[in-house]
Amino acid sequence: MRTSNFLLSTLKETPADAEIISHQLMLRSGMIRKVAAGIYTWLPVGLRVMRKVENIVREEMNQSGGQEVLMPSIQPAELWQESGRWDMYGGELLRMKDRHGRDFAYGPTHEEVITTLMSNEIRSYKQLPANFYQIQTKFRDERRPRFGVMRAREFVMKDAYSFHLDQTSLQETYDLMFQTYTNIFNRLGLGFRAVEADTGSIGGNASHEFHVLADSGEDAIAVCDKYNYAANVELAEALQVGDERSAPSQEMARVDTPGQHTIEAICSFLSAPVEKTIKTLLVKGEEQGSVVALVLRGDHELNELKAEKHPLVASPLTWASDEEILAAAGCAPGSIGTVALELNVIADRSATNLSDFICGANQNDVHLTGVNWGRDCPEPIEFDLRKVVEGDLCARSDDQQDDSRLSITRGIEVGHIFQLGTKYSEAMKASCLDSNGKAALMSMGCYGVGVSRIVAAAIEQNNDDRGIIWPDAIAPFQLVITPIGYKKSEKVKAVCDDLYTQLSSLGIEVILDDRNERPGIMFADADLMGIPHRVVVGEKSLDKGQIEYKNRRADSAEDIAQENIMDFLKSALGKA
């Protein structure tokens, strides 16, 4: 490709509405342009990258026995009504009517279509297991699209669905997909981590998210290298911190704490360590009209996802109103405590082991010190309620003295695999004959990769102040030839054209910058677009028999003897 023939729509200035670095660089390097909120056009540079990602995903899926299909982007409401999701899915499902007034939706996912299809196509256990995938444009009408293609409404996704007659088979394919995803992200050249994930409302036994690691990631991940454990912070189990509960050593006492309503204020007012305080949070209970108390050590944070999993707690988690709090505790938030509280009390593991602790007195502006479970108030129900923090013991360890500490890192979710079980096969009546000739429901697995999101995530992970730094595998071009004086010097032109032809014939994607631009502009554009390899051909160095090579990641260039340049580049590009 020659730049004179190629839409290089680079921008020097950053568009005002781009917040994160990948969005800014995608706009500036001319990869995408916005058409509407969360809806983008992919320009040639951007599309080249996305196709690279797609092809790697496709090759690895094929390698693992996946069969590619293409389902419609627009789906009839009937399918969604059959699964019950027409009513359940909410505002993210973009609905529309055709000219006859029939309801349709732009597909945000394709379980209904594939399950219906396979209920007809698969008749015998001999056809199983089977795994079908597509690379498709999907639409989710996000509440708030942002961050460019990272959280867009229209996006490209690879989704795969596998079918089985028993759990063993499902687990085998699940494990195979886990390995396939590992291969995909390795080939993409991205730093990533597979993390245990919430199976959510879908149920099923196993679920893993694949995250590209980047400080700007939206998700926090708890990681322990010693036990190779990684989990979404929302899910990571929080073990008890602090010693076993010691015997009471203090009498319970009332102290006036005028105007002190936060843990921080209480600690400084009473000169008490925060580890000796508890906070009591009131939330709605599962039973209509009930209120439940959740207790955490003062310095810990509630993990709402964990709390709502407790059978006594309403799901989704809902905070009690100030009126309900007054009725249940007899005071305002900030003075609630566990003594003489006529509620179910659920306490985090690291709160149940406290003794002689400080809590509210259920009377405004009064607190209690020296409080002890069992003596001053009933023993609470113990439950894992808190959010893990950096330095917590890894849940895989059973030894308090272990050095397997969790660290918190950030990631961008780009893949998700989970076992669906029979949720959709039941709804869509997808069964086939087993080896006994009896009809049996098929169980399913589901495996997604956010193709367009990977493009943005790769940039979040790989950039510097000059622009994008693509991993070789997904760069729009592998190599850029930058001539100094292409239009002026016959010699320069001849060498560049020759290099271009030779490299192209090796299957290397080369872009030759034949614009009549100043070198600085050509360098800046190449760096912005993140082309991994660059050769500069100028008369001065040619006179010395040299051609300059620079890697995008390197600080400086190196001179290569002209007669060796092809060998050098073949080796640098892995084509030797």
Add this chain to the structure above:
RNA sequence: CGGGGUGUAGCGCAGUCUGGUAGCGCACCGCUCUGGGGGAGCGGUGGUCGUAGGUUCGAAUCCUAUCACCCCGACCA
């Protein structure tokens, strides 16, 4: 969905308070000089000021409506 903000040339912005018929930088086109990190000079192209209605002799500017886009919020005793 709640709160805040912004719509003026492809991009970044000024002008709006105090109405007088639209401007700056970058980009783009032409010429000249230049030629290894976004160079310089001269000359140009490009905007019904988001849209609709109103007030006025006159509206980017004031009023009303509407649309679009952006940011913040769903961690709290």
